[in-house]
Amino acid sequence: MYLLKKSNLFIISPAILLILVIFISGCNNKHEDLDLTMYKYRDTKDLVNFVYDASLILKKEGMKSLAYFRNNRKLFNTPDYYLYIYDMKGTNIYHAGMENLEGKNLWNVTDKNGKKITQLVLDALDDRNNPHAWVHYSWWEPGKFYSVPKSSCHFKVETPEGKELFVGAGINYPHEEQEFIRIIVDDAAQLIEDKGREALADISNPVSKYNYREVSVFAFHPDGELLISPAINSTFSQTNLLDCTDEVRHKPFANAIKKLESADGVWEVFMAKNRYQRNLIKKCLYVHKSIMAEKEIYVAAITDLPEPPY
Amino acid sequence: MANNAKHYEYSVNQVPPPGHLLMSSIQHVLLMIMSLSLPILFASQINGTAEFAASLIAFSMLAAGLGSIIQSVGLPFIGCGYLCPNLCGPSYFSVSLSAAWAGGLPLMRGMIIIAGLVEMAIAPIIQKLKKVFPTFIVGLVMAMVGVSVIKASITSFFGLSFRDDAIQSVDIFVGMFSLMVMVLANLWGKGFVKMYCLLIGMLSGWILALILIPEYWHNLAAIKDFPIFAMPAIGPEFKGITFDFKMILPFVVIGIGGSLKSFGNILVAQKISEPDLKEPNFTPIRKGLLADGFSTVLAGLLGGMAVDTSSSNIGLAGATKVVSRWISVGAGVIFVVLAFFPKFVTILSMMPKPVLGASIIFAGSFMICTGLQEVFSEEWNPRKTFVIGISLFFGLSTAFLPGLYARAPQLIQTFFTDPLPTTTIIAIVLNQIFNFDIVLGNLKNKN
Numbered sequence: 039m040y041l042l043k044k045s046n047l048f049i050i051s052p053a054i055l056l057i058l059v060i061f062i063s064g065c066n067n068k069h070e071d072l073d074l075t076m077y078k079y080r081d082t083k084d085l086v087n088f089v090y091d092a093s094l095i096l097k098k099e100g101m102k103s104l105a106y107f108r109n110n111r112k113l114f115n116t117p118d119y120y121l122y123i124y125d126m127k128g129t130n131i132y133h134a135g136m137e138n139l140e141g142k143n144l145w146n147v148t149d150k151n152g153k154k155i156t157q158l159v160l161d162a163l164d165d166r167n168n169p170h171a172w173v174h175y176s177w178w179e180p181g182k183f184y185s186v187p188k189s190s191c192h193f194k195v196e197t198p199e200g201k202e203l204f205v206g207a208g209i210n211y212p213h214e215e216q217e218f219i220r221i222i223v224d225d226a227a228q229l230i231e232d233k234g235r236e237a238l239a240d241i242s243n244p245v246s247k248y249n250y251r252e253v254s255v256f257a258f259h260p261d262g263e264l265l266i267s268p269a270i271n272s273t274f275s276q277t278n279l280l281d282c283t284d285e286v287r288h289k290p291f292a293n294a295i296k297k298l299e300s301a302d303g304v305w306e307v308f309m310a311k312n313r314y315q316r317n318l319i320k321k322c323l324y325v326h327k328s329i330m331a332e333k334e335i336y337v338a339a340i341t342d343l344p345e346p347p348y
Numbered sequence: 349m350a351n352n353a354k355h356y357e358y359s360v361n362q363v364p365p366p367g368h369l370l371m372s373s374i375q376h377v378l379l380m381i382m383s384l385s386l387p388i389l390f391a392s393q394i395n396g397t398a399e400f401a402a403s404l405i406a407f408s409m410l411a412a413g414l415g416s417i418i419q420s421v422g423l424p425f426i427g428c429g430y431l432c433p434n435l436c437g438p439s440y441f442s443v444s445l446s447a448a449w450a451g452g453l454p455l456m457r458g459m460i461i462i463a464g465l466v467e468m469a470i471a472p473i474i475q476k477l478k479k480v481f482p483t484f485i486v487g488l489v490m491a492m493v494g495v496s497v498i499k500a501s502i503t504s505f506f507g508l509s510f511r512d513d514a515i516q517s518v519d520i521f522v523g524m525f526s527l528m529v530m531v532l533a534n535l536w537g538k539g540f541v542k543m544y545c546l547l548i549g550m551l552s553g554w555i556l557a558l559i560l561i562p563e564y565w566h567n568l569a570a571i572k573d574f575p576i577f578a579m580p581a582i583g584p585e586f587k588g589i590t591f592d593f594k595m596i597l598p599f600v601v602i603g604i605g606g607s608l609k610s611f612g613n614i615l616v617a618q619k620i621s622e623p624d625l626k627e628p629n630f631t632p633i634r635k636g637l638l639a640d641g642f643s644t645v646l647a648g649l650l651g652g653m654a655v656d657t658s659s660s661n662i663g664l665a666g667a668t669k670v671v672s673r674w675i676s677v678g679a680g681v682i683f684v685v686l687a688f689f690p691k692f693v694t695i696l697s698m699m700p701k702p703v704l705g706a707s708i709i710f711a712g713s714f715m716i717c718t719g720l721q722e723v724f725s726e727e728w729n730p731r732k733t734f735v736i737g738i739s740l741f742f743g744l745s746t747a748f749l750p751g752l753y754a755r756a757p758q759l760i761q762t763f764f765t766d767p768l769p770t771t772t773i774i775a776i777v778l779n780q781i782f783n784f785d786i787v788l789g790n791l792k793n794k795n
Contacts, residue, residue, distance in 0.1 A: 069562075078509075078510060079510060079513050079514070080509075080513050080514040080516065081513060081514045084514060118514075213510075213512070213513070284449070286446050286449045286450040287450055288449045288450060307393055307394060307449070308449070309446065309449060313754065313755065314751050314754055314755070315750075315751065315754050316750055316751075316753055316754040316761065317442050318446065320393060320445075343393070344509075344510035344511070344513075345510060345511040346389060346441075346510070346511065347503035347504075347508040347509065347510060347511050347513075348499035348500055348503045348511075
């Protein structure tokens with residue numbers, strides 16, 4: 039048997055790499071026009087890429103691509119997420135994970151908390167501030183009996199036949215991306231500017247898009263007085279947010295407001311306790327300016343911050 | 349030393365020819381660069397500006413570079429005089445962040461200075477504790493230094509940037525490829541290939557990652573706006589040094605933990621540099637710990653992140669048999685110079701994570717095995733079985749079951765932190781208890 043000399047291996051390896059470089063450099067990157075820089079987690083980026091790829095197929099091949107999706111369900115039903123396609127009236131056209139939903143109209147379907155999922159998706163698709171049309175809700179896994187938190191992204195597609203559809207997929211137990219709260223806080227700030235005080239009821243409605251999982255949008259005056267509470271929707275305790283400190287005596291709200299003198303929206307990190315973890319955990323606050331009754335107010339939300347891997 | 353020279357490509361006091369000195373120093377710098385992810389992460393977590401991040405990196409590099417030089421150049425009262433470079437200490441990260449949130453960078457600087465002073469104060473005490481460190485406990489400490497890099501190496505090997513994120517097969521492939529090139533170049537290579545096995549593995553892994561993972565190309569493209577040369581800007585954040593009595597305890601605990609880790613590192617450096625020593629020579633260890641503490645103080649004064657001795661670099665020295673301390677000095681000089689060239693630093697810090705992980709696994713393997721060989725190098729007895737066994741059970745449990753210790757009483761939480769300090773403290777205490785009858789017998793015989 040012919041054996042390579044060990045020293046030859048070190049000469050051959052770079053040559054193989056060079057060939058690979060030439061081969062790969064000739065390949066196109068189909069995700070080049072997709073901006074994913076706002077996401078921290080790979081899981082999130084992978085999901086958006088997954089849906090985007092499917093949307094490209096649908097856009098190019100049109101309705102005949104449905105046969106391809108149906109014949110290759112396994113490709114579009116991974117352990118982490120599955121693909122679905124709806125028309126703009128809420129009728130399911132294709133579902134890689136729950137075949138029995140195909141042909142049904144889910145316009146009025148709600149999750150266990152009462153969120154009208156399909157209607158939220160259609161609103162998100164029209165929201166320019168939400169480029170990948172994120173929607174957060176509770177769902178269940180095919181064949182299982184318990185609910186799971188879910189975040190889904192969507193792309194609107196116009197097929198060559200002129201049909202408007204949307205394609206999407208969601209991930210169970212999603213990571214809390216900072217981008218998710220940026221979207222809802224900016225939207226809430228805009229809603230207040232458009233509708234005034236009336237918007238506060240919409241924002242504090244638990245089945246609105248402004249509330250999901252542990253996240254809820256809240257609002258306050260520049261002096262720290264609450265308009266919508268971040269914790270308890272009650273007036274029995276009047277908290278002044280500017281006086282609030284975190285676990286290391288840092289004042290996140292006071293600091294954020296100082297920074298807002300030179301920006302419309304700011305991020306502020308703070309530390310919180312979690313009794314199941316030895317160290318304090320990091321959370322972040324996003325605050326955006328808004329105008330209500332010609333006075334400046336602040337709209338905000340709090341989310342987890344990605345932790346280092348070890 | 350003449351005898352030592354047989355074991356090595358370059359022994360501890362030998363000055364390699366300029367070309368080899370430069371290449372070996374670069375090889376070590378590539379390993380040290382990985383710790384720069386800490387100031388980058390730190391700046392992002394306290395919402396620092398890009399200018400703040402650049403200055404923090406530069407000051408941390410200056411502290412680590414100067415620390416490496418002081419540690420190895422062979423000064424009369426300070427520095428161990430072995431190949432033992434410094435880098436940003438991961439164990440300081442969490443407490444530094446807490447200090448920065450509570451009182452900004454001035455408080456972080458003040459508390460880092462305190463931790464450094466604690467390390468300096470421990471240095472002469474460790475020399476006095478010579479008797480509590482028999483050979484098998486020294487070996488255990490050395491092995492635990494290797495164990496302590498497992499988390500960092502494995503998460504990097506799998507390409508993870510954040511906890512619980514997805515692992516991609518392509519990252520595992522790049523990491524495996526890089527690791528195999530390093531190991532095979534070390535096992536089969538001779539001369540140049542063996543000496544620079546890590547460099548060859550890193551570069552080939554990096555090229556493969558650029559080919560297979562477009563993300564790395566995109567990252568590299570983003571650095572075109574970085575300046576080639578820049579002086580670190582001393583912004584308002586870097587002015588002043590403050591202290592807070594309430595933060596002293598966590599920083600003292602971290603200072604003690606850092607000393608124990610550096611103790612293990614310097615022990616390994618000594619073992620690989622002077623293998624003929626029958627028992628540890630505590631004079632260079634004391635001087636090394638003093639240098640380690642001094643470098644930490646220096647980091648606080650400069651406005652960088654706390655520095656620590658690098659286990660991975662010592663492992664690399666052992667694996668390549670290139671243990672010249674002048675390489676550590678060279679790496680320190682390069683680190684200091686690079687602090688003023690942000691573009692190069694950014695490029696180097698973009699080394700793919702799986703490649704970095706492979707490098708730490710490569711170096712860490714050596715640390716673990718050298719330690720285990722030392723543990724079992726002398727005659728064994730049941731007392732040692734229980735000292736090693738029990739300390740490993742509890743020491744490793746801090747890594748396996750971190751959530752368990754989050755609910756433990758405060759005293760337990762203070763001492764059961766990481767595998768290295770926990771195992772060391774328990775082993776020392778148990779060794780004294782289990783040998784109490786012998787000590788008592790010796791005393792009786794004396795009387």
